[in-house]
Amino acid sequence: MMRLDSGRIRAVVRKEMRDYRRRRAIVVSMLVLPLLFLVEPVVTLFVSLKSQSASHLDQFVVLPLLYLLLIPVIMPGTLAAYTVAGEREQGTLEPLLTTPVRRQEIIAGKAVAIMIPTVALAYTVFGLFLAAVALFARAPVAAAVFRQGPTLLALFLFAPLLAGWAIVVGLAVSVRANEVRVAQQLGTLASLPIVGVVGLLALNVIHPTFTAAALFGVGLLAIDARALRIVARMFDRERLVTGTKAARYRLTARAATLGD
Amino acid sequence: MPPLLADNAPTLSGSKGQPALVVNQLTKHFGGRSAFSEVTFDVAHGEVFGFLGPNGAGKTTAVRTLGTLIAPTSGSAIVAGIPLTPENGVEIRQRIAIMPEAPGLYLRLTVTENLEYFASLYGLPHAASRISDALEAVNLADRAGDLCGGLSKGLRQRVGLARTLLSNPAIMFLDEPTSGLDPVASREVHELILGLRQKGVTIFLTTHRLAEAEKLCDRVAILNTTLRIIGRPEDLRAQLFTTALVIRTRVALRAPDQIFTRIPAVESWRSDEPGSYVLSVSDPKIAAPEVARVLVGAGADVLAIGEAQHSLEDVYLELVADDVEASRE
Numbered sequence: 062m063m064r065l066d067s068g069r070i071r072a073v074v075r076k077e078m079r080d081y082r083r084r085r086a087i088v089v090s091m092l093v094l095p096l097l098f099l100v101e102p103v104v105t106l107f108v109s110l111k112s113q114s115a116s117h118l119d120q121f122v123v124l125p126l127l128y129l130l131l132i133p134v135i136m137p138g139t140l141a142a143y144t145v146a147g148e149r150e151q152g153t154l155e156p157l158l159t160t161p162v163r164r165q166e167i168i169a170g171k172a173v174a175i176m177i178p179t180v181a182l183a184y185t186v187f188g189l190f191l192a193a194v195a196l197f198a199r200a201p202v203a204a205a206v207f208r209q210g211p212t213l214l215a216l217f218l219f220a221p222l223l224a225g226w227a228i229v230v231g232l233a234v235s236v237r238a239n240e241v242r243v244a245q246q247l248g249t250l251a252s253l254p255i256v257g258v259v260g261l262l263a264l265n266v267i268h269p270t271f272t273a274a275a276l277f278g279v280g281l282l283a284i285d286a287r288a289l290r291i292v293a294r295m296f297d298r299e300r301l302v303t304g305t306k307a308a309r310y311r312l313t314a315r316a317a318t319l320g321d
Numbered sequence: 322m323p324p325l326l327a328d329n330a331p332t333l334s335g336s337k338g339q340p341a342l343v344v345n346q347l348t349k350h351f352g353g354r355s356a357f358s359e360v361t362f363d364v365a366h367g368e369v370f371g372f373l374g375p376n377g378a379g380k381t382t383a384v385r386t387l388g389t390l391i392a393p394t395s396g397s398a399i400v401a402g403i404p405l406t407p408e409n410g411v412e413i414r415q416r417i418a419i420m421p422e423a424p425g426l427y428l429r430l431t432v433t434e435n436l437e438y439f440a441s442l443y444g445l446p447h448a449a450s451r452i453s454d455a456l457e458a459v460n461l462a463d464r465a466g467d468l469c470g471g472l473s474k475g476l477r478q479r480v481g482l483a484r485t486l487l488s489n490p491a492i493m494f495l496d497e498p499t500s501g502l503d504p505v506a507s508r509e510v511h512e513l514i515l516g517l518r519q520k521g522v523t524i525f526l527t528t529h530r531l532a533e534a535e536k537l538c539d540r541v542a543i544l545n546t547t548l549r550i551i552g553r554p555e556d557l558r559a560q561l562f563t564t565a566l567v568i569r570t571r572v573a574l575r576a577p578d579q580i581f582t583r584i585p586a587v588e589s590w591r592s593d594e595p596g597s598y599v600l601s602v603s604d605p606k607i608a609a610p611e612v613a614r615v616l617v618g619a620g621a622d623v624l625a626i627g628e629a630q631h632s633l634e635d636v637y638l639e640l641v642a643d644d645v646e647a648s649r650e
Contacts, residue, residue: 155390
């Protein structure tokens with residue numbers, strides 16, 4: 062069984078994080094986007110009608126909370142879509158591919174490097190939201206928000222899973238796209254299924270029950286893990302270097318490429 | 322066309338008793354197009370091996386194939402002692418280093434950060450001292466903290482070379498290392514390669530700069546999809562060209578045919594311009610004094626008599642120019 066080298070994965074993570082920190086556009090977009098997503102839920106809760114009953118408020122606050130779930134989905138898509146296509150465009154991918162690093166290690170390193178700031182920023186925004194509610198919202202509204210314990214817990218638990226989904230879709234697009242611009246545009250499609258789920262919850266087509274949340278979480282985890290493996294397989298050195306699919310090597314007993 | 326093997330083409334003895342690189346009938350097709358076909362050669366340990374050919378000849382594809390970035394269509398190779406198979410990709414890449422035509426540095430990272438990254442990917446112990454040594458080797462120690470984006474093209478190329486030195490590879494593949502560099506930067510890279518050659522590093526150099534290959538390489542192979550010839554530059558010249566004397570006289574000879582045909586050492590002659598003659602001879606050292614005596618006896622004012630010099634460029638043009646012309650038609 063193939064053994065991945067954690068040192069090489071850490072090296073990819075460290076390099077990616079250094080590179081991101083020095084790209085002002087990335088830093089700004091990663092900071093601004095979540096803050097914009099924070100505005101809508103805060104405004105919604107702060108302008109809520111005084112006459113609403115406790116049960117109405119309980120229903121009313123769920124949607125802004127679900128809205129926050131879009132942050133970890135939307136934030137990493139562009140970055141993930143850039144990460145391989147960008148390296149190819151800058152000419153840094155080929156030297157990387159000439160090293161002993163395995164494709165699985167590259168994909169894992171790049172995914173982790175995007176996951177860390179995404180989840181950190183998403184949790185920061187969730188924290189800011191809850192702090193704003195606790196400090197500035199009317200007492201009944203704040204009470205209604207904090208009564209949504211399972212939803213809040215789901216918010217924190219689903220953030221990495223949703224980010225994982227967006228990252229693997231972005232990486233898949235990045236591995237196959239010929240241009241960064243196209244990759245980034247396609248990368249934004251990763252958020253569509255999650256927007257759909259949030260929409261169905263908002264329209265009460267799906268009810269945010271514990272069972273639904275558990276099923277969604279387990280399903281998402283399985284999909285993320287499977288998708289990551291698929292993306293690693295898509296990471297074909299020959300295709301990335303020449304733009305054509307790897308040939309089968311006639312001399313070997315089993316058909317395979319020099320992909321690792 | 323099968324490769325022309327120079328009769329006395331040397332095979333330098335390897336430190337492990339086997340060549341650093343053995344390539345046997347290696348072929349790569351992209352769909353119906355052949356990048357290179359049935360290429361066979363070997364490279365000894367410590368040898369600087371030049372891989373020449375026109376644009377599109379398959380040089381870079383060959384390097385990528387030997388570097389396990391591309392799977393060959395057929396044939397076999399042993400790279401740094403390891404058979405080129407899908408299972409051995411990581412192990413081969415661990416033992417070699419490739420510098421692509423563009424060094425491909427992370428421009429927002431410093432020189433040291435770039436090298437740290439690659440040292441980590443190779444899993445090198447004592448990375449800091451290796452980086453320091455590599456930078457010393459390419460005379461870049463004082464630029465270690467500079468962002469790569471701020472370096473000139475020549476300096477970036479040197480960082481690329483430092484990167485290939487990091488892992489102390491069994492074979493260094495340098496793909497057009499002076500491409501796009503000005504003469505001064507090219508000369509610096511040449512000096513670095515000559516320094517590595519003196520240290521016994523095995524280098525596989527692809528280039529279409531013939532003077533570069535002549536200056537740096539122990540042996541060269543000329544590729545134009547198929548391998549056209551392989552050997553030492555001087556052996557290739559001897560193999561492709563007859564030895565000749567070049568003669569220049571102040572004024573054109575009145576009856577050159579009468580003069581040259583009576584000299585036994587002269588096999589044939591031609592005149593490219595008035596007062597300039599090229600005589601085919603078997604041994605210039607014997608023929609030259611005889612020719613001089615006859616010319617002086619005939620009253621000719623001889624300006625120069627010398628052995629015709631054929632450069633590697635002549636060898637290259639002899640083998641490749643017709644192919645290039647044909648492909649353009």
